[in-house]
Amino acid sequence: MQYEESSPEKPLDAKNHSTSSSPGVLEDKRQAINNHGKPGVDTDKVVSPEVDTDGNLSGTMTGSSKVTIPARLPANSRAAAAQRLNDVAERPRIGEWYKAPRVLEHPAGWRLKRHFKRKSLRVSSLHYAEVERKSTKWVLIPIGMVMLICLFVFTSIAVTLIGIANATQQLYGSQVTTLEDIIPQDNLKMYDSSGHLIYQMLDQGRQTSLPLNKISPNLQHAEIAIEDQSFWQNQGYDITGIARAALDDLTRGHVVGGGSTITQQLIKNSIVGSQVTAIRKLQEIILAPSITRKYSKQQILNMYLNTVFYGQQSYGAEAATGAYFGLTDKPNEPAAAQLDVAQAATLAAIPSSPSAYDPLLHPKAAAARTQEVLHRMYVQKYISHDELVHATMEIQEPHFFKRGHLPPTVAANFDNYALNELANDLHVKVVDLSRSGLAVSTTLNRDWQNKILTIVQKNVATLALAHNMTNGAAVVIDPHTGAIRTMVGNTDPNSPVDGSFDVAADGFRQPGSSFKPFIYATAFQEGISPGTPVLDGPLTVQMCCGLPSFTPTNYDMSYHGLITYRTALANSYNIPAVKLLMKVGVDNSLKTAEKMGLGPYQGIPNYTMVLGSLSVHLVNMTSAYGVFATGGVRVPPHAIETAKDALGRTIFQAPTVGQRVLSKQVSYLMTNVLSDNVARSTEFGKCSQLDLFSNTQSQCYAGNPGPIRPSAAKTGTSNDFRDNWTIGYTSDYVVGVWVGNNNNTPMINIIGVDGAGPAWHDTMNLIEKGRPIRAFTIPPGVVEKTVHYPGITSTDWYVSK
Numbered sequence: 030m031q032y033e034e035s036s037p038e039k040p041l042d043a044k045n046h047s048t049s050s051s052p053g054v055l056e057d058k059r060q061a062i063n064n065h066g067k068p069g070v071d072t073d074k075v076v077s078p079e080v081d082t083d084g085n086l087s088g089t090m091t092g093s094s095k096v097t098i099p100a101r102l103p104a105n106s107r108a109a110a111a112q113r114l115n116d117v118a119e120r121p122r123i124g125e126w127y128k129a130p131r132v133l134e135h136p137a138g139w140r141l142k143r144h145f146k147r148k149s150l151r152v153s154s155l156h157y158a159e160v161e162r163k164s165t166k167w168v169l170i171p172i173g174m175v176m177l178i179c180l181f182v183f184t185s186i187a188v189t190l191i192g193i194a195n196a197t198q199q200l201y202g203s204q205v206t207t208l209e210d211i212i213p214q215d216n217l218k219m220y221d222s223s224g225h226l227i228y229q230m231l232d233q234g235r236q237t238s239l240p241l242n243k244i245s246p247n248l249q250h251a252e253i254a255i256e257d258q259s260f261w262q263n264q265g266y267d268i269t270g271i272a273r274a275a276l277d278d279l280t281r282g283h284v285v286g287g288g289s290t291i292t293q294q295l296i297k298n299s300i301v302g303s304q305v306t307a308i309r310k311l312q313e314i315i316l317a318p319s320i321t322r323k324y325s326k327q328q329i330l331n332m333y334l335n336t337v338f339y340g341q342q343s344y345g346a347e348a349a350t351g352a353y354f355g356l357t358d359k360p361n362e363p364a365a366a367q368l369d370v371a372q373a374a375t376l377a378a379i380p381s382s383p384s385a386y387d388p389l390l391h392p393k394a395a396a397a398r399t400q401e402v403l404h405r406m407y408v409q410k411y412i413s414h415d416e417l418v419h420a421t422m423e424i425q426e427p428h429f430f431k432r433g434h435l436p437p438t439v440a441a442n443f444d445n446y447a448l449n450e451l452a453n454d455l456h457v458k459v460v461d462l463s464r465s466g467l468a469v470s471t472t473l474n475r476d477w478q479n480k481i482l483t484i485v486q487k488n489v490a491t492l493a494l495a496h497n498m499t500n501g502a503a504v505v506i507d508p509h510t511g512a513i514r515t516m517v518g519n520t521d522p523n524s525p526v527d528g529s530f531d532v533a534a535d536g537f538r539q540p541g542s543s544f545k546p547f548i549y550a551t552a553f554q555e556g557i558s559p560g561t562p563v564l565d566g567p568l569t570v571q572m573c574c575g576l577p578s579f580t581p582t583n584y585d586m587s588y589h590g591l592i593t594y595r596t597a598l599a600n601s602y603n604i605p606a607v608k609l610l611m612k613v614g615v616d617n618s619l620k621t622a623e624k625m626g627l628g629p630y631q632g633i634p635n636y637t638m639v640l641g642s643l644s645v646h647l648v649n650m651t652s653a654y655g656v657f658a659t660g661g662v663r664v665p666p667h668a669i670e671t672a673k674d675a676l677g678r679t680i681f682q683a684p685t686v687g688q689r690v691l692s693k694q695v696s697y698l699m700t701n702v703l704s705d706n707v708a709r710s711t712e713f714g715k716c717s718q719l720d721l722f723s724n725t726q727s728q729c730y731a732g733n734p735g736p737i738r739p740s741a742a743k744t745g746t747s748n749d750f751r752d753n754w755t756i757g758y759t760s761d762y763v764v765g766v767w768v769g770n771n772n773n774t775p776m777i778n779i780i781g782v783d784g785a786g787p788a789w790h791d792t793m794n795l796i797e798k799g800r801p802i803r804a805f806t807i808p809p810g811v812v813e814k815t816v817h818y819p820g821i822t823s824t825d826w827y828v829s830k
Contacts, residue, residue, distance in 0.1 A: 193308065197315045204300050205319045209328075212299040213336045213344060214238075214466030214675055219447060221475040222514075222670070226436050228444040233463040235435075236344035237363075238675065241331040244346050245368035249330060250411040251377035252337075255402045257291040258409060261326055265292035265317025292317045294380075295333045339376055340383035340390075349376050353388065355431035370412055371420035371429070374402040388430060399424060440478045442518030442531040446648075447471050447668035454669060454681050466675035471668050472512035477505060481792050486520045488788040489768060496750075496779040501768040502532040503792055504648050508655025508763045510685045511664035514796070516648065519771075527771045537631045537644035538767060541745030541781065542601040543754045544641045546657070546699055547622035549598055549606075551613045553695045553828070554621070559595035559702050560825025562818045563605040566590070570607065570636050579636055581607045584746075584780070585712075593823045599708035601744065603640055610639040624690040625653040626663055641745055651756055651765030657699045657741065658758040660808060661691030693808035694828045700805050701826055703741035703757070718786030719744070719757065721793055738797055739804050742789070744781030751775050753784030757793070760803045764792050 102109040204211055215238050217230040229235055241249075253260045259267050271288035289297065293313040297303055301312045320329065339349035346365040350356045354372055356364035368376070378398035379386045388395035400421065407417045423429060438444070451469060452459045485501040492498045505515035518531030530536070553559075566588045570579040581603045583589070589602060597605035610618055619627075619634050628649030632642050652666040664687035672681040702708070706720045713719060716726055719742040722734030729735075742757025751773055756765040766785040769776060776784065815824040 190311075193311055194315050197312045198319075201300050201312070201316055202319070205316060205323060208295075208299060208320065208324065209332065212295075212332050214464045217448075217462045217465050217467050217469065219444065219469040219471050221471060221473045222512075223475065224470075225475055227439055227471070227473060227475060228447075229435060230448070230463045231342060231435075232460075234338070234342045234344050235348045236336065236464070237347040238335040238345060238466075239347055239363050239365055241327055241334070243363050244331075244334050244365045245373055247370050247373035248334065248346055248365070248368050248376060251370075251373040251402055251406055252291065252334065252380075253330075254405040254409050254411055255377050256289075256294070256380070258405070260291050260330070263290060263292075263321075265319075265321040266290055266314045289313065290317065291333050292320050292329055294337065295329060296320060298336055298338075299332075337380050338383050339379045340387040346376070349379075351433040353430055353432070355433040357433075369420075369423070370403075370406075370416050371399075371423040374399050374406065374420060375424065378402050389432065396424065438522070439475055440473055440516065441522040441528070442533065443471075443473055443478065443513070443516040443668060445529075445531060446513075446516060446518075446534045447473075450667060451669050451672060451681075454683075455672070467680075468673045470670040470672075472507075472514060472670055473516075473668070474505075474514045477515045477796060478517070480795055481505065481515050482517045482520070482522075484791045484795070485517050485766070485768075485788050488791075489520050491787075492768070492779065492784060496777045496784070497770070497774070498768055498776050498779070498784065499770050500527070500532065501766065501785070501788060502536070502647055503767075503788060504533050504651045504765045505792065505796060506648075506651055506655055506666055506763050507761070508652075508658040508664065508758065511652070511655075511666050511683070511687070512670070512685075513648070513666050513668045514762070515792075516668070530771055532767060532769075532771070533647045535646070536767075536771075537646065538752045538754075538769065538773075539632075539641045539644050539747035540650055540754050541641035541747045541752060542603070542606075543650065543743050543745030543756050543781070544622075544643070545598060545601065545606045545639055546654070546703065546743055547625065547627070548610045548613065548618045548639050549594065549702075550625075550657075550691060550695055550699055551618045551621040552594070552609050553698045554692070555613060556828065557594065557609075557612075558816075558825055558827045559598070559698055560593050560816055560823035560827070562591050562593055562821045562823065563597060563608060564591050565597065565602055565604050568604050568607060570611070572635065576635075579607075581640065591820050593821070593825065595702050595705065595708055595823075595825060596711070598702050599705050600712035606639045607636055610636055621691075622653065624663070625656045626665065627653055641747055647754075647765050647767045650754075651763055654743075654756050654758055654765070655763040656691055657696050657703070658760065658763050659687065659696075660693040660806075661689050661696040662687040663690045692810075692828075694810045697805070697808050697811055698826055698828070700741045703743055704739055704805065713782055717782055718790040719755070719782060721759070721790065721797075723794065736802060738793075738802050740793060741805070744786065746780040746784075749775040750777065750779055753779060753781040755781050755785040755789040757789060759793065759797060760805060761800060762793075762796055764789055764796070766792065 102112070213236065215236045216234060218226060218237075219228040221227045257263070257267065257270070259270070267288065267290050270290065273288065289310075293310075296313045296316050297309070300316065301309050303309075324332075335345040335347075338344055339346075339352070341349070341352040343349040343352040346368075347363055350364040350368060350372075353375070354364075354368075356367050358364055359367070375388055375395070378395060378401070379388075381398075385391060386395045386398045388399075403412070403417055403420055406412045407414065412420070447469070448459050448462060451467075452462060455462075481503050485503050489498055489501045499520075501517070501520050503515065503517040504513065506513050516531075516533050518533040518535070519528055522528045532538070565583070568581055570581070572579055583602050583604060588604070589596075592602075592605070594605065594609065596602075615634050615636065615638070619638070626649055628646055631644040632638070634643065648666060652663075655666075656663045664685060667683040669681065669683055671679050671683070673679050706715065706717075709717070709719065716722065716729035716734065718726070719740070720729070720734070721738040721740045722729045723737070724733055724735035738759060740757050740759045742755060745754035745756075746752070752767060752769045753776070754765070754767055756763070758764070766789040768784045768788070810829055811826050812829045813824065813826050815822060816827075
């Protein structure tokens with residue numbers, strides 16, 4: 030069997046065919062050989078291939094089996110081409126030449142290009158690795174660090190804020206619930222016995238709180254418009270307001286506003302303080318919602334308007350209204366209720382910077398700020414355009430401001446005495462009373478105070494040149510209640526040198542013979558009668574403790590022989606008084622004086638004290654004499670009647686129930702002697718200043734004294750005429766007067782009846798004017814009888830057994 034295979038290119042040419050097989054024939058041969066032993070070939074038979082003259086391969090089969098050669102596909106078919114895809118080219122034999130061109134696996138220069146390409150790739154890879162390394166080092170790591178830092182910062186801030194919030198609530202939470210009690214209270218105000226304001230404690234400013242319905246709506250609208258336009262809606266703070274304020278501050282380059290709401294300002298003024306710190310601002314924001322939940326908006330606005338600072342030492346609307354516009358209260362209409370739009374806008378402009386916008390100090394800046402307030406009121410529809418124009422014109426008027434004035438101080442010494450007394454009664458310091466909110470009713474009779482001050486001034490002026498007298502003091506007390514009705518502590522209370530010195534309450538002065546009634550009262554308690562005789566003669570007393578002996582003398586430098594104690598006391602003889610003190614004892618006499626209200630003293634108690642060697646206060650001496658006027662009952666002196674807090678509750682009321690320290694009988698004996706104008710006429714004359722005649726002294730000496738009011742009085746003169754005293758009483762009041770010099774220098778030749786006596790006389794007639802004339806009551810237990818003593822017979826009063 031013969032097989033034919035066409036050449037893939039062209040049929041073989043017989044002429045050109047030689048013994049050397051063409052590549053196509055050889056290929057076929059090799060294929061046949063290679064197929065030997067492969068499936069489809071019978072290996073038991075050998076086929077001898079032969080090539081005929083036409084180049085066709087033929088084979089002869091030997092043996093009984095045939096060799097089957099698969100048919101060849103046409104060379105130009107797609108199937109043949111697909112089969113050839115897996116053919117592996119035979120390695121060319123050395124020395125053989127192929128007619129067909131050899132196709133190179135790679136183009137020329139490919140390896141060189143690949144070398145440089147790989148080199149470039151390595152360089153690029155190194156570059157990118159370096160860039161990646163540097164990016165990781167300089168970009169990613171810093172970004173990561175920044176993110177970590179930010180996370181840490183945000184976490185720290187969050188933790189800090191939570192801590193501050195907790196600390197703020199723990200520190201101020203209780204104050205939020207008691208805000209109405211801890212907001213700055215009104216300044217203390219004192220009123221006289223008729224309800225007139227006489228004093229305000231202004232060292233920490235003045236403030237008068239009012240209910241919201243008593244404060245002009247114009248001011249309410251103005252404050253909300255300029256300070257907190259979202260007041261009625263916000264929760265106590267306004268984030269947009271804070272941001273807006275911060276933007277304004279940055280835009281203008283300085284602090285314009287803090288963005289605080291009215292609630293925050295209230296918290297600042299009353300709870301956290303006014304330190305300019307971020308912590309304080311944060312505390313305001315933390316506490317504001319609590320305030321808003323606890324109190325209504327009306328309550329918050331009311332507390333704010335009553336406590337905000339308006340400059341000129343004025344806190345709250347009422348005080349500011351008086352300070353800038355001179356408005357005063359009308360019946361049922363406080364000054365703050367009278368504010369019009371222009372006035373309200375002017376006040377509302379101040380709180381953001383009280384020093385910079387004070388219209389009295391910086392009118393231009395204040396006017397610009399006021400216009401801003403009016404503009405905001407108009408924009409927020411609180412006022413109409415006509416009201417805006419009218420208010421603008423009103424502000425420009427020349428007398429728009431009328432600076433208010435505090436009521437004149439009519440009793441500076443009394444005020445100080447009352448403050449110290451109130452501090453003692455309430456067990457606080459005087460400085461703590463400034464913003465206590467107390468309304469204090471005092472015992473002062475303002476009309477008497479002014480008139481008695483004039484009396485003392487006139488008396489001192491009359492005697493100043495001839496007797497070297499520069500000052501005087503006077504005290505009027507109602508002994509039945511202890512109320513101090515008048516206290517003149519200095520004739521020139523406005524003097525920058527001595528005006529603040531209160532001789533009546535603070536000055537220690539020797540009382541002279543006005544101390545003698547304490548010794549006589551002690552003796553009367555022991556049964557001695559004013560009619561008991563005593564020898565007025567030379568006396569020398571041996572003193573203890575190394576002191577030199579004491580030899581008393583009478584003022585007239587003479588002795589009066591055997592006389593009664595009535596005569597001795599009425600004429601203020603010294604020697605009988607010393608003898609009486611020696612009889613009743615220093616300690617007993619001092620104890621009597623202290624029970625009657627002598628108070629603190631300076632000096633050493635001994636026999637000289639009967640002549641006034643102990644220095645005491647005028648107000649205490651006057652009060653002690655009041656025991657005689659009340660029949661032996663002591664009611665301590667007081668200047669405070671009542672003290673009421675901001676809610677009108679009475680927190681203090683002066684006790685007016687006294688304590689008996691002398692018997693009625695002893696008190697009457699003393700009163701009877703001290704009112705005996707006949708008995709004292711030997712020393713003082715029949716028309717002395719101790720006798721309360723109603724006409725002039727000249728008329729009295731002429732026999733026309735007019736109605737005479739029963740009174741008991743005693744004078745005193747200390748050594749070298751340093752002090753003159755006159756103390757006396759009627760059935761209604763007790764009055765004490767002192768004259769002398771603040772520096773305790775001697776006066777010139779003047780005694781108590783002539784120095785202090787005239788002022789005492791005129792004061793008594795002033796305060797008793799129009800009152801019924803009443804004699805002293807004779808109590809049961811005393812009898813008037815005549816007793817014969819050796820050398821003398823007297824008719825006098827005795828205490829019955």
